[in-house]
Amino acid sequence: MQEPNPESKTIATAYGEKASYEYDKRRFSTPHGKLFNQLEMEQLSRVARDLAHPSRILEVGCGTGRFMRSLCSKGHKVYGLEPSVFMLDKAREKTLQFEYAYYVLGEGKALPFPNDAFDLVYSIRVINQVASLDYAFEMIKEMVRVCRSRGCILLEFCNSRGIRRRKYRGVRMSVGDLEALLNCDPSVCIESVTGILFLSQTVMNMVPVYGLSLFERVDRKLAGCLPQLCSRCYAVIRK
Ligand SMILES: C[S@@+](CC[C@H](N)C(=O)[O-])C[C@H]1O[C@@H](n2cnc3c(N)ncnc32)[C@H](O)[C@@H]1O
Numbered sequence: 001m002q003e004p005n006p007e008s009k010t011i012a013t014a015y016g017e018k019a020s021y022e023y024d025k026r027r028f029s030t031p032h033g034k035l036f037n038q039l040e041m042e043q044l045s046r047v048a049r050d051l052a053h054p055s056r057i058l059e060v061g062c063g064t065g066r067f068m069r070s071l072c073s074k075g076h077k078v079y080g081l082e083p084s085v086f087m088l089d090k091a092r093e094k095t096l097q098f099e100y101a102y103y104v105l106g107e108g109k110a111l112p113f114p115n116d117a118f119d120l121v122y123s124i125r126v127i128n129q130v131a132s133l134d135y136a137f138e139m140i141k142e143m144v145r146v147c148r149s150r151g152c153i154l155l156e157f158c159n160s161r162g163i164r165r166r167k168y169r170g171v172r173m174s175v176g177d178l179e180a181l182l183n184c185d186p187s188v189c190i191e192s193v194t195g196i197l198f199l200s201q202t203v204m205n206m207v208p209v210y211g212l213s214l215f216e217r218v219d220r221k222l223a224g225c226l227p228q229l230c231s232r233c234y235a236v237i238r239k
Pocket of ligand 1: 011013014015060061062063064065066067081082083084087106107108109123124125126129130131
């Protein structure tokens with residue numbers, strides 16, 4: 001394995017080279033991983049379908065670019081920001097054929113963009129990875145700053161109020177935490193909160209493959225009725 005140069009991994013929470021190779025395969029190649037991927041894609045598509053073409057979009061913590069590819073294929077101009085050059089390289093490989101895919105080395109709490117630069121700013125599976133809840137709040141404020149007025153922010157987070165509160169070392173927050181943070185900013189409001197994996201990823205992973213479609217049906221029903229108790233929440237914030 002090549003020795004990472006000091007600038008390859010700008011912050012401690014950035015994924016390293018090994019993680020960049022394993023990321024897609026380990027998470028999304030099994031039937032369980034594919035279902036998870038599909039549930040996440042649906043959340044992003046729900047927001048993206050209302051966008052004008054082409055829109056300017058920023059993904060904070062784009063990882064290997066699985067969401068970027070989908071948005072680029074619809075003709076949008078998509079910026080992927082990452083603190084890991086290894087993950088950025090994977091994202092670049094995945095979106096090579098698209099003219100309007102851009103890659104930026106940086107971190108969530110200091111977005112290197114001017115105010116009001118994007119129509120949509122989103123982040124999925126990142127808030128739980130950052131250094132602390134305070135960091136997460138700084139990152140959310142940055143996402144709001146770079147989103148234009150009447151634009152939209154989609155924020156995924158691990159829910160501290162989920163029904164299954166197993167021990168978890170990553171950052172978790174609640175819809176209440178988000179409301180309290182955004183209440184200080186009159187320019188934004190939470191338009192909706194949806195959720196996935198009401199019964200949690202841990203429970204899903206225990207379900208045998210033949211039971212997955214039943215799990216999916218039950219879980220979707222529960223998530224639809226009680227989004228604020230899901231293990232993963234998606235808040236749509238309107239500016
Ligand atoms: C679990 S991956 C998610 C990647 C992508 N969003 C996805 O869902 O496939 C978390 C990503 O967040 C990046 N990351 C970690 N800390 C970050 C930070 N402070 N700001 C932005 N991205 C960060 C990691 O390098 C990693 O690529």
